[in-house]
Amino acid sequence: MIVRVLFFGATASLAGVRSLDISLPDESTAETVLGQIKNKFTKLGSQRLLYSLNQTYATGDEIVRDGDEIAIFTAVSGG
Amino acid sequence: MIVRVLFFGATASLAGVRSLDISLPDESTAETVLGQIKNKFTKLGSQRLLYSLNQTYATGDEIVRDGDEIAIFTAVSGG
């Protein structure tokens, strides 16, 4: 299955991309996606990261499905 | 000496005037002025009144001087 991964702000800058599609085995969790992304983009490894699944904050054990959208980012700084 | 007395809102409506000059003996206090005004405009007698001397809240024992300005009004309701 294919999951879309998005980066914003500092993570987009560190990863050097704003989005990519990654291929995963079925029944993967959100945490698995985060691990794969950290392996692929080693600069993200030192960051304290937050992530969302389908535009809702993820805790990690959510099962991701084909076509899902995961965003990976640092602590928000709006306002 | 002559003191100018001003009314606003409810007191202007009850007194039927917005301002008048009253004549007083020297060394009169602000409270004396208020007493005279209450005698003159009996409708004001039942009101809880505040007053100011020269645009500062008065407590009553201030000595008024010729040309001073006293305003008599009900509790403020701006905002």
Place this chain on the structure above:
Amino acid sequence: MYDFAELTTDPINIDSVARRVVPPECGATVTLDGYARKFTKDKSTGGVRETLYLEYEGYEPMALKEMEKLIEAAKGQFEISNVGIVHRLGKLEIGETSVVISVASPHRRAAFEACEWLIKELKRTVPIWKKEVYADGEHWVEGEFSDTPA
């Protein structure tokens, strides 16, 4: 100096008040915007009355002095940078802004506190009176009485 206290018979634009208190080192402005209510509770009967429009009257020179005193007191009491207060006088339609208080501060907590203190004190001390006009009469609203407003 970015502080100001003003009376006006024209409509008040909140943006133009709030923006005037902004200094470069500040982070946040808190603005209180009060306006003419359509429905008010009659304290004696407990019933609800519909107001057609309002009229505000002020003892203008003293009102300005009291507003300036409030600004000075707020700046002594809270960690704030600038304060702007504009109160409208004359006839106001329902929903129109009667008063705007804007407070700018480096940290927003102080701006919230100061703004809330200022509107409470303004309602207690600044010599302005509100008349509610109904279909069948009118009434000068009396504030909370206090022996020592200032």
Place this chain on the structure above:
Amino acid sequence: MYDFAELTTDPINIDSVARRVVPPECGATVTLDGYARKFTKDKSTGGVRETLYLEYEGYEPMALKEMEKLIEAAKGQFEISNVGIVHRLGKLEIGETSVVISVASPHRRAAFEACEWLIKELKRTVPIWKKEVYADGEHWVEGEFSDTPA
């Protein structure tokens, strides 16, 4: 329904946000206006840096959802009538408004409390990031980290 959550790349007019939340039965609106600071403290060095301008980036669909969640939560928690939140994105000059939160309520105490709660939560949960641009570089600002923002 007078509640709204919006993102815009255009300048925000505080008056137009604050006036949109006013219902006829209400008495007061409290508005928080946040803006781009000229000087910020560098947490690592303690020195003060001058910012030339800022850029805000948002994860737009999620940011709108989180703003709407905040409005719903505030209305459950405080005695308020309406809430409007507008956050700006894109390039902002120093002093320009980045966010406006307006809360209307029958009694102003609740509006002050809700507005203060909303800006605190917005800064913690809404996926928007700020980049400060200096004469000699730029920096994506990182907020306070929390394991469970929402």
